[in-house]
Amino acid sequence: MKPLKIAMMSMTHGHTRKYYQTLMDNPKLDWVAVATANDDVKKIFLNSVQGIPCYDSELEMLDAHPEIEAVVLASENADHLRQMKLCAERGIHILSMKIPTFDMDEYDEMIEIVEKNDLICQIELEMHYNPVIVRMKELLEAGQLGKLKSFNATNITLSPVWAFPWQGVPEKSYGKRVQIKEGDARCRGGALCDHPHIFDMIRHMxxxxxxxxxxxxxPNIRPDIQEEDMLSVIGRMKDGTVFSLDPSWAKMEERIPVPGPGWEVFPKRMEVNITLNGEKGTLMADCFGPNVYHNGCPNDRYTVQYTYFDEWIGLIDEFVDNIRNHKTPLINLRWHKATIQAMNACYESIATGKVVKL
Amino acid sequence: MKVLQEKLNFLLEKYSVDVKAELKDEKTVVINGVEVPLLAHRNERRFLEQKNIVTGGTLQGVSVMRVARIIEKGSDIYEALYRELDICRYVLGRKLISIMVMQNDNVLNAISTCEDGVVCTLEISATLAKGEVPKDKHEIIAQRGTCCDVVVDAQLKQDSIYIFGEENQKFTDVDFELFGLTIEQVAIVRAAFGIAQKNNIEEMKTLAGELDQLIAMAKRSAENGEREVL
Known part of the structure; x- marks a missing residue:
């Protein structure tokens, strides 16, 4: 199969660096170029990856490389629609970050653009390529728990706002400035916007x-940021399954500009744990581990060192297959819309103090 | 109950507490003829320590308390909720003023809030096989510090002793004076002894009354699908 000629845009998203290895190693890909949004991310990129042409402007990159077939939009949420239009005009396929947009009119416009131009647009929800998730789904489908009664999950991390500042700006993260509730100075756009995975996973399971x-x-555990960092969500699915979801920035971090060793204040930087309660029993899963531990440099703090699964390998394999064989991605814009609507419902519930029916 | 009563009598005698205290059941002690609710969980050492950490200044700027408890099939999930709501207000040193519950048969999830906006989430399920030890976790997250009764990067608590032999066994002993009792039994005896010693009968009755009110609100919320506020 001819390698897919792929590029990246912006490089401001927290997941940007997750693609470096896969784009370099995967024989199905030919990494053509990147366009960086600012000098800071350009410097970080050039310090991390050598030999890939790096442009200061998206248009400059696209004009210089008409051979580009697909682009990873590694950008802030507020840029996604504009960049999708840019790609669609050129017939370029799209790998979007996890939140295409929270504005449902914009969302419909994205669907229209993609379908009108017959493009593949895959949403980056990497948990689908996690082996623990695959095992859980297999066990559930085999009837080991019987009928599912509840789905309880955490998707808790440290806050990325110091390393990826756009996530701390409501207009760039949520798309506009909306007060979180009356009498509260905080705005939408914080931890919830960073954690769609468990909202997606309950639908998948x-x-x-x-x-x-x-x-x-x-109350925020970081009182100096503009957006929410701690929230709790409960609810019910149409099949009766009740859920409890925690999409908080619950792990405290050092405020460093580039993620790396010493980022953690709390020993563990990230957790996705899922408990399934069924009529026959309970399944408890930690989606990342087993891990190793140290208290070495730079801060001598006890730290969980992840032994990450590289979920991006499976994700990119699917993306290439979708493009080459013209398949609809598992996580496409239409599928993902209900996940974004549920996340918007969380904000509505916080604002009104009431249960939101979907 | 007989063994627990013997242990209680031992403590009363050892510490010269001249009160007639009889354990009626696991939830009630009769002090000089008056029935008093035990709220025995407050005497589990882990919650005493968590309370000290949260209210003594080790943690600062509390935001959230997260609780999960999984118990035997057939158990009353509202009884478990009663216990966990009390642990929240005990550890946090705060009153709970609202509750929202989503229930599905023998499981429920709840969000309760304190007067100052601190949020408690409670996940309860009665799904374990008969005889299986309850699984639970209590975590408090603050601006400065996190406190949890499960070690970082683990899903379950550890025990003190494991034997891997012909028959695998494990033991967790937590009280030298009351050696031989389980953690839950120790808490019952300590709770009864504490009430006998402090004579805080009215305080315990008030606490239990407030909990009854919260549970009534929780049931209404599960029924009507709305948040209930005190």
Whole structure:
């Protein structure tokens, strides 16, 4: 199969560096170029990867490389629609970050652009390529738990706002400035916007859709950021399964500009744990591990060193296959829309103090 | 109950507490003829320590308390919720003023809030096989510090002793004076002894009354699908 000629745009997203290895190693890909959004990310990129042409402008890159077939939009949420249009005009396929947009009019426009131009647009939800998730789904489908009663999950991390500043700006993360609730100076756009995975996973596991959602925002553990960092969500799916989701920035971090060793204040930087309660029993899963531990440099703090699964390998393999064989991605814009609607419902519930029916 | 009563009598005698205290069941002690709710979980050492950490200044700027408890099939999930709501307000040193519950048969999830906006999430399920030890976790997250009764990067608590032999066994002993009792039994005896010693009968009755009110609100919320506020 002819390698897919791929490029990256912006390089401001927290997942940018996850692609470096895969784009270099995967024989199905020919990494053609990148366009960086600013000097800071350009410097970080050039320090990390050698031999890939790096441009200061997206247009400059696209004009210089008409051979580009697909682009990873490694950008802030507020840039996604504009960049999708840019790609669509040139018939370039798209790998979008996890939040295409929270604005549902914009979202519909994205669907229209992609379908009108007959493009592949895959959403980056890497948990689908996690082996623990694959095993859980297999066990659930084999009937080991019987009918599912509840789905409880954490998707908790440190806050990326110091390393990826756009995530701390409501207009760039949520798309506009919206007060989180009356009498509260915080805005939408924080931890919830960073953590769609468990909202997606419950749909994937149950095959059901959201029925009702209730959410509460807690006092920030970072009082100096503009957006919410701690929130709790409960609700019910249409098949009756109840859920509890924690999409917080609950792990405290050092405020360093580039993620790396010493980022953690709390020993563990990230957790996705899922508990499934069924009529026959309970399944508890930690989606990342087993890990190793150290208290070495740079801060001599006890630290969980992840032994990450490289979920991006499977994700990119699927993306290439979708393009070459003109398949609809597992996570496409239409599928993902209900996940974004559920996340918007969380914000609505926080604002109104009421349960939101979907 | 007989063994627990013997241990209670031992403590009363050892510490010269001249009160007639009889354990009626695991939830009630009769002090000089008056029935008093035990709220025995408050005497589990882990919660005492968590309370000290949270209210003594080790943690600063509390935001959230997260609780999960999985118990035997057939158990009353509202009884478990009663226990966990009390642990939240005990550890946090705060009153709970609202609750929202989503229930599905023998499982429920709840969000409860304190007067100052601190949020508690509670995940309860009665799905374990008969005889299986309850699994639980209590975590408090603050601006400065996190406190949890499960070690970082683990899903379950560890035990003190493991034997891997012809028959695998494990033991967790937590009280020298009350050696031989389980953690839950120790808490019952310590709770009864504490009430006998402190004579805080009215305080315990008030606490239990407030919990009854919260549980009534929780049931209404599960029924009507709305948040209930005190």
């Amino acid at each position: 149950t095959g059901s859709e959201f029925d009702s959602i209730y959410a509460e925002v807690a």
